Each structure stands twice: as C-alpha cells, then as structure tokens.
Amino acid sequence: MIPQSFNDNWHFFKSINDARAAAMGGPQPPAITLPHDAMSHEPRTPDTPNGAQTGFYPGGQYVYQKTLYAPADWQGCSVILEFEGVYQTAQVYLNGTLVAHQLYGYSNFYADLTNALHIGEDNQIRVIADNSAVPNSRWYSGSGMYRGVRLWVGGPVRLPAEGVRVTTLSADEDYALVEIAATVRSADQAPRRVEVCAALGGVTGRVPVTVFPGSEETVRQTLAIPSPALWDCDHPYLYDCTVTVKDGARMLDHAALRVGLRTLTLDPHRGLRLNGSPVKLRGACIHHDNGILGAATWPDAERRRCRQLKEAGFNALRSAHHPMSREMLEACDELGVLVMDEVIDMWTQHKNPHDFALHFPDQWPEIIDRMVAKDYNHPSVVLYSIGNEITEVGSAQGCQLARAMTERLHRLDPTRYTTNGINGLVATFFGGQIYSMMQELMPSARKSGADDSGSNAVNGAMGLMAGETGDRFAVHPTLTALLDEPSNAVDVIGLNYLTGRHLLEQELHPNKTVVGTETFPADIARLWGLVKRHPHILGDFTWAGYDYLGEAGCGIFHYDGTANFSSVYPERTASIGDLDLLGDRHPISYLREIVYGLRKAPYIAVERVDRYGQTPSRTPWMLKDNLASWTWPGFEGQPANVDVYSDADEVELLINGRSVGRRPAGEENRFTASFTLCYEPGELTAVAYADGQETGRHTLHTAGAVAALAPEVERGAELTFVTLRLTDAQGRPNLFDTRTVTAEVESGELLGFGSACPCSTEPYDGTVCPTWNGAVMAVFRGHARVRFTAGGLPPLCLEI
Structure with a gap:
C-alpha cells in the first residue's frame, strides 16, 4: 500500500464540550492542517502543575474531527489510518465507534476503519487527545495531534503498512x-x-x-x-x-x-564500523520540539534542525527520550546522520505523578515493536536505547526487564545494537547508596531546608556529577557493584555523566564497548581525547545539541541570585543547546567543532562585558555566558574576558592592530587561550600559530547604530523560515541592541514568531516579539505577504 497524506481539513476543538456544541449547530472552527501542537497555543501560567518542566505550558483535552468520503471502489478494501504521534493518550472514533486507542504519546499507531466505514458516504473521524493528567513529562511534551496522519488503502490481497x-x-x-x-x-x-x-x-x-x-x-x-x-x-x-x-x-x-545499503559491525578493538570503516559518534542529544513551532513535527523543520546540527559538526543524534519522528529519520537518512533511537524515559518507577510508568509493564513490548517497525528501513539508525536514566536500573527487577527488552529488540532486528543511558546518581539514589557516598565524597554537603524529595534531592546531589568529585563518584566501588549486571544486559554500555568511568569499563568488561549517552558540554575537550585514543569508546552525545522547550532554567545565566532548576516563571527553555532555539550556534558549538578536528580557524568568544565581575548561577551543563560579539556600547574602557578557541600551538589576540599578547592553546590547554583586556570599539582579531606559522584567524568588528532589519530566508517544501537580524548601515549584526519587532501579516499563515530568549513572555503564535541577541524568527506556511516593523527602523516587506 502507498500511504497518502491525511493532514488537511481537520477541525480542532479545545474541549469535548466545544465539539458537542458544534455538532448541535454551534460555531464550527476553521479547518487546520496537521501537525498541530495544541499546547503551544495555550496561555502560559505560573501556577500550572507542570511548572518549568513544560516551560509553564498547561495540558488539556482536545478534539480533532474530519470527514472522510469512502468511494464505491473501496468496497472490499482495507482502509487504515496511521497516526504518527498524539499526546498524551488518543481515542479514535469512526462514525461514533471506537476503532483505536493509544496510551503512549510518542508511538505511531494504526486505526483500522474497514469494518465501521460507510461506503459511498461521508464518514466522521473524531480523535480525542487527552493531556489533562499533569504533570506527566520532564520536558515540553506538546499536546494533541502534533505529528502527521497517513491514509492506507489496500485491496483484498495486499502489502500491509510497514510490510x-x-x-x-x-x-x-x-x-x-x-x-x-x-x-x-x-x-x-x-x-x-x-x-x-x-x-x-x-x-x-x-x-x-x-x-x-x-x-x-x-x-x-x-x-x-x-x-x-x-x-x-x-x-x-x-x-x-x-x-x-x-x-x-x-x-x-x-x-x-x-x-540505504550499509553494513554495521561492533567490537571493543575496532569500535563501531560502517561498511568496514571505523566511525566515531560525534553525537547530540535532542528533544522532539521545534522551538517556536512547539512540538509540531513539520518535515521542513525536522530537516532544517538536522542540517544545522550536521553543519555544526555532529554526525549522530540521540532521540531523547522517546522514539524519533519519521520525518527526522528521513532527514537523517538523506543528510547522513546516525541515530540512537530511544524507547522511553522511565520503566516502572514514576518520575512524574502521571507519566507512563503506570502502563509500561504491559505496554513496553508493543512500544518496542512499533519503534522497530518504524526504524527498520532507515540506514541512519544504528543503536536502540532501551531507556534513559532508569531509576531501578540496578535492581534485580530492572536488570530482568533490561534483558527482556534487549532480547526482544534482537529478535525483531538482529542488525543493530542496544544500549541504555545509565545515570549513576539516579541509580544510587534509588538503591539508597547515595547518602553514604555523599558523606564520603562531599563531606561538607548538608541538607538545606528546601524540599529534599524526588528530583529535588537528585538535583541537590548534582555536585557528585561534575569535576574531580564526579570522577571519584564514577569509579566508586559501590557504583561499580551496582552497575555490573545492567552493563551486561545491553550490547553497548551507555553512560550519562560518567566520563571518569569510560576507561574503567575496559578493565571491568573487556569485551564491551562504551558510549557517552549524555555528557556535559564543557567536558568535550577531555572526553574527545579519550574517544580518539580508545577504540572501545564509541563516541559522545552532548546534552544538548539544540536548545529546547521545557526543563526550563537548566542553563539560564541568572545574575540576581535566582537558582537554576527552581521553576521560575516565565522561564521557557533549557538554554543549554550548542545551537539556540532559532538555530544560531553558541560559542561552545565552535569549540566542539575545533575539538572534533573539523575547524582549523580560531574562534573568539567574549564574555558579556556588561556582566563583568558579576557571578551567575551555575549548573554543570553551563560553560560561559559568552558571544562572538565586540559590540558593547557604553562599556568603553571596561575590562572584558575573551576566550579564543583553537587547536593551534598558540594564539595571539589583536585589538585594532595592537597585540594583547600570545597564549598557548591546543589540546594540552583544552583548546582555549584566555585573555583580559579593556573594551574599545573597533576590530578584535585572533591569529592562530602552529610551528610559528599562521594557520588561521578570526575577526570581530564593532557594529554601529542599528539601521535595518536584515532578513535571512530559508525555504523548504512547505515552510519558510525568516530570521531577522538587527544590522548597522554596513550590514554588520548588532547583538547588543534590542528592538521590538511586529509582524503585520497581510496574507498567508504565520505558524510561529519568536526569539531564542529563554525567559520571554510573548506567545509564539503572536505577532510581537523583542529581539534576543539581535534576532527574531518567523515561520510561514505556503504563500504569504508580511510587513515587519521595529522602532525607528525602515519597514521590511516580504512576499514568501
């Protein structure tokens, strides 16, 4: 059977009562096109039970309806609808008859319409998407029919879907x-x-x-x-x-x-080999949302995100923490990006009151079956992860379940390998070992008067995950004993934030390989050295490759004493991606590219001069609050901290042609040379030297007063992304200034409008947004005409 798109002409109701009122002659809403994320259109409130986990977006219960005409030649045919993702639970009705229901919001599922279909007539399809039981997710989940729908029609003798x-x-x-x-x-x-x-x-x-x-x-x-x-x-x-x-x-x-035709082999002496050639996983963890579009899985948005991540140096993506969308898999196939697809974030132990732990014991075989059926023909998929930071991973029951899941995956797909994102902190917390280990490794740690239960207790012990203490924790005998059995339950030992354990695993399990399933961004220089030198270490998946909605506050730099992870409204994004919410690369992304050996030119990163001397809040996921900008009006003569990333022996920094000095760089210095100088407008240049010869340079220019909104237009098959940047008269971007931009849409459909600001209050389905780091972005579907205005700047008119 060849599937047909079934995404057009759905009617969306914000409640069952609204749908009933329309059925009784009440107002009928205009038709929408899927995918549709209902959560992204909800008003954010500081009192939602979801809190910062979803970026203060509430859940809800929604209804989608559509009419399907069944022509006479469908008599005797099989008619099936495939739903690629409905969050959180779904009930599908045809002419009032329940034809399918789904409990896991990240699995595709099928509704067989054949027996309830009225041939030669219009048929009503109604989908109830229920995400009202909250909190249920540790990140922004989205709501409703956030992925597409496909229609399959086949005769009496047929090839079934995914057959x-x-x-x-x-x-x-x-x-x-x-x-x-x-x-x-x-x-x-x-x-x-x-x-x-x-x-x-x-x-x-x-x-x-x-x-x-x-x-x-x-x-x-x-x-x-x-x-x-x-x-x-x-x-x-x-x-x-x-x-x-x-x-x-x-x-x-x-x-x-x-x-795609390819072979895959794995062993601890040669690592992962693709077509017989070794490949190291330069990996990024990503969530499923598309920033200002919410969780709506538009193919163009998935492809754009995949392309940007590959251009930033990544060759592998980990879907965190649920099966990846079909659209992203297709993008990875087409662009050459490897995939670790993941089953789920919890097994039988709850991480949220209304998460999937209640259903997982009964549902996991079906979830695995559907994930494998979806993934099998995608050459990009090389690893299946059976879970992320599973609480009970070290328990006898957890190990039994891990072996059962691995066995099922091997039976369904013997061509790929399994892993498990093991977090030692979570495992020892569940086993009760965490408290004695904290007393031994962090004797100065004391309980505060804050809530010490659940995830707050884990966050309070976060000091065990980073630095020298984190390395001692990673190789502690107690942790080693706890992880021995679960490490043997999968093909590849997956370790979250346990870089200090990677070499020990070679001694403990010499026939196994290791991968960093989740690592701190700033750890890349040390970690990648291990990856390069040791074939049993397959690579690294940084948390995170692309910024995402929810888990808000994880990486936001607060200078007013606000603590991270403390659920502070209006925080909306995690703010820890190598790429921000619009797809612009942070300095850490260029450092990573240099560490990978993919960039020879140096890169200048300037700590915010307007924050010099101030101490921000920190988590282990945060490196520095820096930008590639030398535009800081009003701070002339003030000190500035400047890092230059380079793989060269040494780096010289020049300000308006004058040398500030030379500093060593390269791998021995974590690829970073640091300088302090006084800010003065003009030209800041870094020159890299190897064996005394220049190997590259990078220059920042001070921008003048903002004179225009400069558009960058990216066109896809269905969507157009328009990034607007504040620039001076010479076209140089000004990241310091801020202007409120208004989109006056004359015709067409504006799907999203926003910035990368992690704490903005403007809705993404609005038409007004202040710039953040000098930029905002608008996303349009189909043909559109729009006029952008910003205070004091000439209007910008575009036809898309």
Whole structure:
C-alpha cells in the first residue's frame, strides 16, 4: 500500500464540550492542517502543575474531527489510518465507534476503519487527545495531534503498512547482497497464486506464492546489487526500492521506499564500523520540539534542525527520550546522520505523578515493536536505547526487564545494537547508596531546608556529577557493584555523566564497548581525547545539541541570585543547546567543532562585558555566558574576558592592530587561550600559530547604530523560515541592541514568531516579539505577504 497524506481539513476543538456544541449547530472552527501542537497555543501560567518542566505550558483535552468520503471502489478494501504521534493518550472514533486507542504519546499507531466505514458516504473521524493528567513529562511534551496522519488503502490481497523490510546482508565494492522480505496478507475468498516482484538498483526479482484466505505469507528474495553506492555519513546515497504484488498482468498492490545499503559491525578493538570503516559518534542529544513551532513535527523543520546540527559538526543524534519522528529519520537518512533511537524515559518507577510508568509493564513490548517497525528501513539508525536514566536500573527487577527488552529488540532486528543511558546518581539514589557516598565524597554537603524529595534531592546531589568529585563518584566501588549486571544486559554500555568511568569499563568488561549517552558540554575537550585514543569508546552525545522547550532554567545565566532548576516563571527553555532555539550556534558549538578536528580557524568568544565581575548561577551543563560579539556600547574602557578557541600551538589576540599578547592553546590547554583586556570599539582579531606559522584567524568588528532589519530566508517544501537580524548601515549584526519587532501579516499563515530568549513572555503564535541577541524568527506556511516593523527602523516587506 502507498500511504497518502491525511493532514488537511481537520477541525480542532479545545474541549469535548466545544465539539458537542458544534455538532448541535454551534460555531464550527476553521479547518487546520496537521501537525498541530495544541499546547503551544495555550496561555502560559505560573501556577500550572507542570511548572518549568513544560516551560509553564498547561495540558488539556482536545478534539480533532474530519470527514472522510469512502468511494464505491473501496468496497472490499482495507482502509487504515496511521497516526504518527498524539499526546498524551488518543481515542479514535469512526462514525461514533471506537476503532483505536493509544496510551503512549510518542508511538505511531494504526486505526483500522474497514469494518465501521460507510461506503459511498461521508464518514466522521473524531480523535480525542487527552493531556489533562499533569504533570506527566520532564520536558515540553506538546499536546494533541502534533505529528502527521497517513491514509492506507489496500485491496483484498495486499502489502500491509510497514510490510516490506530491506536488509543488507553483505557489501563490498563489487556487490551488495540485499534481502527484501515482503509480507503479503489476504482477505480474499479463495486461495490465489500471485507473484511478488522486487526491484532495487536496476536489479529485479520475482517469487511466486499462493496466499490463502485470512493468511499472511512472508516472501524473501535476495538481490545482488553490482558496484553498490554504500550509505555513510559523507555519502548518504539512497536507493529507490519497489515491491509489487501481481496476479498475472494485474497489479494487486505495491510499495515504494527509499533505502540505504550499509553494513554495521561492533567490537571493543575496532569500535563501531560502517561498511568496514571505523566511525566515531560525534553525537547530540535532542528533544522532539521545534522551538517556536512547539512540538509540531513539520518535515521542513525536522530537516532544517538536522542540517544545522550536521553543519555544526555532529554526525549522530540521540532521540531523547522517546522514539524519533519519521520525518527526522528521513532527514537523517538523506543528510547522513546516525541515530540512537530511544524507547522511553522511565520503566516502572514514576518520575512524574502521571507519566507512563503506570502502563509500561504491559505496554513496553508493543512500544518496542512499533519503534522497530518504524526504524527498520532507515540506514541512519544504528543503536536502540532501551531507556534513559532508569531509576531501578540496578535492581534485580530492572536488570530482568533490561534483558527482556534487549532480547526482544534482537529478535525483531538482529542488525543493530542496544544500549541504555545509565545515570549513576539516579541509580544510587534509588538503591539508597547515595547518602553514604555523599558523606564520603562531599563531606561538607548538608541538607538545606528546601524540599529534599524526588528530583529535588537528585538535583541537590548534582555536585557528585561534575569535576574531580564526579570522577571519584564514577569509579566508586559501590557504583561499580551496582552497575555490573545492567552493563551486561545491553550490547553497548551507555553512560550519562560518567566520563571518569569510560576507561574503567575496559578493565571491568573487556569485551564491551562504551558510549557517552549524555555528557556535559564543557567536558568535550577531555572526553574527545579519550574517544580518539580508545577504540572501545564509541563516541559522545552532548546534552544538548539544540536548545529546547521545557526543563526550563537548566542553563539560564541568572545574575540576581535566582537558582537554576527552581521553576521560575516565565522561564521557557533549557538554554543549554550548542545551537539556540532559532538555530544560531553558541560559542561552545565552535569549540566542539575545533575539538572534533573539523575547524582549523580560531574562534573568539567574549564574555558579556556588561556582566563583568558579576557571578551567575551555575549548573554543570553551563560553560560561559559568552558571544562572538565586540559590540558593547557604553562599556568603553571596561575590562572584558575573551576566550579564543583553537587547536593551534598558540594564539595571539589583536585589538585594532595592537597585540594583547600570545597564549598557548591546543589540546594540552583544552583548546582555549584566555585573555583580559579593556573594551574599545573597533576590530578584535585572533591569529592562530602552529610551528610559528599562521594557520588561521578570526575577526570581530564593532557594529554601529542599528539601521535595518536584515532578513535571512530559508525555504523548504512547505515552510519558510525568516530570521531577522538587527544590522548597522554596513550590514554588520548588532547583538547588543534590542528592538521590538511586529509582524503585520497581510496574507498567508504565520505558524510561529519568536526569539531564542529563554525567559520571554510573548506567545509564539503572536505577532510581537523583542529581539534576543539581535534576532527574531518567523515561520510561514505556503504563500504569504508580511510587513515587519521595529522602532525607528525602515519597514521590511516580504512576499514568501
């Protein structure tokens, strides 16, 4: 079956009562197009039970309705709707009959409409999306039908949805042996002999098979593809694969998909190898939201985010902490980005009162089955994570569950490897060892009068996760004893914030490999040195690659004594991504690129001059409050701290042509040379030297008074992203000034309008927003005409 988009012409109601009123002749809302994140349109309130976890967005219960006309030629056909994601729970009705329900908001699921469909008539589809039981998520979840819907229609003899699996059995420069397994399902009245034909890379095959009424047959055939173009991160070549079911000359059904041919092997002596070549995972953890678009999974937004992350030096993404969207998987396939797809954030122990722990014991097999079925044909997927920071990971029951999940994954997909994001702090907290370890490793630690329960207690022990104390904690014998069994339950030992343990694992489990499933951004210089030197360490996934909504306050620099993670309204984002909410790269991103060996030029990062001498709040996820900017009007003559990131032996800093001095850089100095000088407008230049020869330079120019809004337009297939920057008369960006920008939409659909500010109060579905670091962004769907204005600047008119 070939799926069709089913995203247009849905009617959205903010409550069941509103839907009932419309059914009785009340007002009918205008049609919307999916994906649609209902949470992003809710007003944020400081008293929501979700608090900072969702960025102070509340939950709710919503109804989506659509009419489906069933033509006469659908008689005898199978008609199925695929829902790619409805949060938190979903009930699907057809003409008043319940045809599907779903408890896990991150799994795709199917609703079989066949038996309740009225042929030759209009049929009403109603979906109730219930996210009213809060809090249930530790990050911004979104609500409603936040991912797309697809319609599948097939005859009596058909290929079911996700009924074709393509496996590369072996591959070299001469041939790739590819197995194509196709499931054929029959609802015919009598046995029928059909042919299953497959085509890939110019090679075809056919297999005759007799299918019986009410039966299902799996037909396997192997094709030898000559001179294959193998898929990898640098050459993500995709083949078109088709499978057709024929009865003589008559085609009964067909399927079409794009696949990449590649092999994957793993061992502790050569690490992870793609097509026989070693690959280190330069990884980023990402949540599922798309910033100012909320959780709405627009294909263009997913592809844009994936492209920006790869351009920043990442070659791998970890979906945190739930199955990745189909759209992001397709982007990773097309752009050459490896994927660690993750099942869930909790098993049987709650992290929030209304999370999925209540249902997980019964639902986990189905969740795994659906994730594998969705992922199988995507060459980008190389690792399955069975969970993140699972509370009971070290318990006997937790280890039993880990082995059961791993076994199911291996049975469903023997071509990929499993891991588990283990957090030692969480594990020892559950086991009760944390208190004695804190007394030993942090004797000065004392309980405060604050709430010491739940996640607050874990956050209070955060000192065990960083620095020298964190390294001692990572190799502590108590932790080693606790993690021995769960480490052996998966193929790859995944460690969250336990960099100090990576070498110890080689001694303890010499036949295992290790990956940093979650690490502090500032740890990259030390960690990547270990990755380069030790083949059993597969790589690192930093927390986080891209800023995201929710977990608000994790990385916000407060200078007024406000504590991070203390649920302070109106904080909305975590503010710890290498890239901010608009996709602009923070200085830490360029440091990482240099550490990876992907950038030779130095990079200048200036601590905010207007904050010199002030001490901000800190968490281990935060590096420095710095910018690549030399525009600080009003602070002339004031001291400024400047870091230059470089892999060169030494770096010289010049201010308006005068040397401030030379400092050593490179790996021995964590790729950073630091300077203090007095701010003066003009030109700040860093020059890198290796063996006395210049290897590159980076210059910042002081911007003049803001003179214009300068647009940067990125067009996708459906969406257009417009970033507006404050610039001076010469076009140089001014990150210091702030202007309130208004979008006057003359025609078209404005999907989102906002900045990267972690604490802004303006709604993303509004038309007014102040700049943050000199920028705002607007996202449009389809054709639009818009006029942007900002105080004292010429209006900017765009037709999109």
